[in-house]
Amino acid sequence: MDVDLSADTALTTALIARPLDWRVRIVEHVEIDTATSCLRRRSLQALPLRTLLPSSAAQAAQDATTALVVLNVASVPRGALLDLDVNGPENAPAFLLPRAEIASRETDFLLALVEDSGLGSVDEDVRQLMEAVLGYTSTGWDLADAEDLAKYANSYLEDGFGRPLPEAVVAGWLDVDGRIASRLAGYGEAGAGLSPTEHPLLALPSFADAIDYESLDWHERIQALLTKYLTLLEEAVADAASSAQSAAGDFLSSLADYGRNYDMLVATTVPLDEPFLLKYSERRALSWAHNETQQDLVISDALSNHVVLSVDDPNVRITSVRARTAGQDSDAFGAFTTRQSQQTYAVYAHDPDRDYRITLDFTLAPLRRLQFVINTTTVLLVLLATAVAIEHPSQLRDLALIIGPSALAASVLLNREPSTLGSHLRRRSTAALGIALVLLLVAGVGSYLAPHLPDWLIER
Known part of the structure; x- marks a missing residue:
């Protein structure tokens, strides 16, 4: 008997919040097969999910042996997915959720962390802003850093709202936006471009259709919305500073990470009382400096992670590989080399105290x-x-x-x-x-x- 649990957002939240309770082992293969991109293949070995079902889902699935559920297969960089292929257990079909639905479920997870931290309830306006921020996709504007945002904010927002905006209003929004970025600084990894969770001003045009422009105070309402978001972050930062292990710290780290990555949430049918296997593959772009390039990898979203780097061309060899903490120049912590040859480099990570994300810097050369x-x-x-x-x-x-x-x-x-x-x-x-x-x-x-x-x- 099969049951549909894909609409149960509490189940998705539980699976995102407790990855090590059901993810046993993840094997990721990075195959360098062209000069412009590489093939990334990932297999996820999972435990039976019945014991993780929240009460509502457990009651609905008490007589079922399989269920249609939404699972977070991997954390992937923001942007379009190239040559994506996802397979559920025994090659069952798996369907990637729309970006807006992924943002909504990620917001549920973040608000659950806020509730666990005791910071109080979050009103609907802030929730809508968080969904807009998490669902933000890049536009035609090339805003590389905060200086570009400040320089082109008026033009960007006028283009998004479809009407001119007073410079004083935009300056006020920018001020709150900068303070928000300073609160999240240090909780996320450095990266190219602007993070929408650190700069929610980027997502403001998504509210353009819902604003009553006849109201004289709509500028102030947006200012108040950004201020509420800032207040939430300030309270979380204060709570995280008082305790090394706190839900507030997890909230800030997750929110910062969602600014540059998102959970690949897919709906697929899985057995509830048996282990199962999920597989997916995609292509990632390669950017070369001389003959050196790099790839970011998650190595702490399962009890153990195994990463294999290989080259497809028999006339090409791997000359050097360095695993470092993502966004930093220090060597990665908790990742151990298990095998290395001219065409293969393998990393195994199982220590509970290890980096969440690492960067593999590697150099290739002809034989x-x-x-x-x-x-x-x-x-x-x-x-x-x-x-x-x-x-x-x-x-x-x-x-x-x-x-x-x-x-x-x-x-x-x-x-x-x-x-x-x-x-x-x-x-x-x-x-x-x-x-x-x-x-x-x-x-x-x-x-x-x-x-x-x-x-x-x-x-x-």
Whole structure:
């Protein structure tokens, strides 16, 4: 018998709040297979959920063996998901919830932490602001930091509200927005761009359709709304400072994390009395600095986390890997290397006291034997070009013997890499080889033509 528990938000809140009670092991595979992106595959081994059901869900599922539930599969960066594929137990279909619904359930979880901390109830206005903040998606405005926000706030908000705004009003909103950001500073990880939970001003245009613009005090109402949000954060900061282990601290950390990431909530059918397995895969972009790139990973959302980094191209090797705490330069805490080779790097984390999120910095390079061929050929061509420039051979047979190795260089340049990754990693050595080939050809052609040029052309 099957029961639908997907509408039970209390169950979703319980599963988000108590991940270690049902997540046994997570295995994540990061496969570098192209120059622009990597394939991320994650499998989640879970315990039976019946003992975690809240009273309302437990009563509805007392005669059921399976249930349609909403599960948080992973924490993913804000933005569009590329090539997403999610499978429930035994390849059952799994459906990603709409972004607004995810924001609503994340708000339920955050407000449950507020209630546990004893900070009091949160009114409906603040709840709506939190949902807007958590559901915020990037716009066409390129607001990289707080300075950009302050500079373009008037234009951004006028575009969002569809009407001009007094500068004094926007300045007041910006002041509260800056104080909010200062309260959350230190609870989240540094990252590119603005966090909407730290800068709720970004989400204000989402209220544009619900505002009565005929009311003379609508500016003040938004100011009051931002102030309520600020007051909630100030009370949470004060409570968190008084206790190292507090629900208020968890609320602030979760709210800050939701500014740059969100829970991938999916609805799927799972057995209630048996362990089950969830799988998902997606693509993440790669940004290179020389031949080095990085990937962020969560390693503390299960009792144990196993991460495997590998390269798909057999002509590419991993030269170095460093695991560090996300947003910091210190080495990651609680992550242990279990296996390392030229094409595989594995990390295992099981210590309860470990980083939640880490960053893998890794450098890739072509295999040494392939790079040796290119480098040797490049050096040979440069030496031959230098010899031609010094000796100036003019006989065609001599030049043919000297320039003959250019065919080897051409074959290397025309060789097709099995992946765009290999081509990307060889771009500098290939460019050097191409330049050396051109130098040799120019020196050879110039040496042959020089004796045959008319005297007047040489004189000119």
